[in-house]
Amino acid sequence: MKLALAALGVTALFASSAFALDPIPGSVTYGGQPAHRLQKAPVGSTFDNTFYSNGQRYTETYMIQPDRSLVITSRIRIGSDR
Numbered sequence: 001m002k003l004a005l006a007a008l009g010v011t012a013l014f015a016s017s018a019f020a021l022d023p024i025p026g027s028v029t030y031g032g033q034p035a036h037r038l039q040k041a042p043v044g045s046t047f048d049n050t051f052y053s054n055g056q057r058y059t060e061t062y063m064i065q066p067d068r069s070l071v072i073t074s075r076i077r078i079g080s081d082r
Contacts, residue, residue, distance in 0.1 A: 027049070041064050057079050058076065058077055
């Protein structure tokens with residue numbers, strides 16, 4: 001059972017980029033990966049970023065990859081600023 005859960009976790013961690021979300025203005029990764037790398041954060045850990053883009057408020061969740069790059073795992077549109 002534990003082995004199956006571990007395998008599922010590894011599969012999710014290395015899932016195809018075909019399911020990746022493209023960055024939008026305001027995303028941490030918009031315009032490329034950030035110049036600084038999150039060296040102390042564990043691989044697979046996540047964090048959120050809330051921002052405005054084109055009059056809409058979004059929250060994105062990022063996951064740290066084994067090469068220390070970031071991938072957007074989810075994006076939620078919260079609402080507009082109007």
